[in-house]
Amino acid sequence: MPASSDGNPAAHTDARSQPLRNLWRLRPYLRPYAMEFAWLLVAALAATAASLAVPLVVQRVVDGPVARHDEAGLLRLGALALLLGVAEAVLIFIRRWTQSSSSVGMEAAIRADIYAHLQRLPAGFHDRWQSGQLLSRITSDLSVIRRFLSFGLLFLVLNLITYAAVVALLIRLHQWLGLLVAASAVPLFLISRRFARHYHAASRRMQDQQGDVATLVEETALGLRTMRAYGRGPELAARFAVGARRLHDTGIGKARLLARTSALFDLVPNLTLGAVLVAGAAAVAEGVLSIGELVAFVSLQLMLIWPVQSLGWIIANAQEAATAADRIQEVLDTPPTIVDSPHARPLDRGEVRGRLRFEGVGFRYPGTSAPVLRELDLTVEPGETMALVGATGCGKSTLLSLVPRLHEVTGGRITLDGHDVRDLRLDSLRRLVAVAFEEPTLFSMSVWENLTLGRPDAGEDEVRAALTLAQAEFAYELPWGLATRVGEQGLSLSGGQRQRLALARAVLGRPAVLVLDDPLSALDVHTEALVEAALRRVLRETATTTLLVAHRPSTVALADRVALLDDGRIVAVGTHSEMLARLPAYRAVLSAEPERRSDGVGLVRS
């Protein structure tokens, strides 16, 4: 859910929610299992029919063999009752057996679709959504839906049919008593409606709060080191306690609501039963009802107690499922905005020379008022390394993210060899443009898999060449070599090791354009030298068009030319030494860097 202005997304309940419609929209996932569900319902109905027949047999027993002391008849009817009992047991077993597999399959299918959709959504979506909210949707909300589809829905249908069938039988046995029982449906309906309304609000709150707690846990896990370093443990613990407490309170509120309603659901059939017993006894005394009929009537009526009692639970389950469907559709309904245009064309690596041009590019983050970039022009020639320099927060990372279309320009265009990047197929574009971000993200998989992320078909030799180029041969020395799994975010590697692996990953695809976001940020001096050496080698030996964000003179010195970004525009382009000599603003930006290296100037390439 998008964070709301008060910073507490859980406080926000989607006013446009259409829970039942959204639940209904999940029906395509049910389709493959339609036959299974049909059989399920048939088995369940047959089991119910068998159990309903038992009181009718009892009626025959009481009014026939028992009244007449007929032993043979008693045995016959007894055997029939036994048979019905066994049939019911077998049918229930069949129902349970089929039930489990289909719902799990369905859950897996929905989950796969959400994940695929998340992958298609633009970076902007993930900026706005807390990952914990996504996490809770893809796990707990889906299990709620599965539980409803496998139990709640079945019992809802089954109980309604049972109720109708029992009431029909009761009316046939004794009209007025039967109608009395039928009338008890009115208070039941009113109670259900009120309960459903209240429970819906509570379950939405609960599921949102679950997402908040998941977000907190995730942030704690990812930020553990920062948190410890700043001694912020107690503060975060307090924040977590508040979130957990809120979740706890909502849970208790929900449980109490269910308890209160269940008590009412218990009361109604029992009151009706009492009324029937009194009226029935009077009818027997008057001789209009036989004892056997009264016994059958009461036993049938007892069969209504469970369906009515379970109503509270079923409605609760249905409401939770509807809320979950709402929350899932909120994700699925977000359209992927960055997609291939209808006339998008693929572009082969062989066809590309690598001239990258920004033509009057403007960019504004959605939901913000001021643009980050405006009317920006810049050309990077094929094979050239262009350093991008500018004050912190001026939009350098933003500019880079526009090249592989992680965000979409809001004005002007970016071209690669004259092709607007929006006219290229996304898969082509992203193969041609390799990116390494400031924070090199490694996934919790093997080094090999991390390296070949963009090129799953890469061979042994190519990987070795990329590792050599990025001076990341250390990967072979890891305990299991390239098969070593690196932890979540690659935390088990040092910053410099991660940077070099990210660099190797970027060059592995032999991209036409390299986009590097300050690969030297957050490194100590020793590591910095290692990565810088790797970078220098990459730039020299690949002759790839490169756009490189740099903060330090030594990194800038690796570039052929430098562009200075200020106030959303490129205000100057030239060689490092020219710019140093000519532009006080340029000197100011570079010297503002805390770890300025005195040898930077000496490394200028011309």
Ligand SMILES: Nc1ncnc2c1ncn2[C@@H]1O[C@H](COP(=O)(O)OP(=O)(O)OP(=O)(O)O)[C@@H](O)[C@H]1O
């Ligand atoms: N997802 C986002 N949504 C809204 N605004 C954003 C988003 N990301 C960045 N910004 C804003 O855009 C501006 C440019 O950010 P950007 O990350 O591009 O700066 P930068 O030049 O890379 O900074 P640094 O040198 O510190 O890395 C900043 O003012 C930032 O607050």
Ligand SMILES: [Mg+2]
């Ligand atoms: Mg940045």
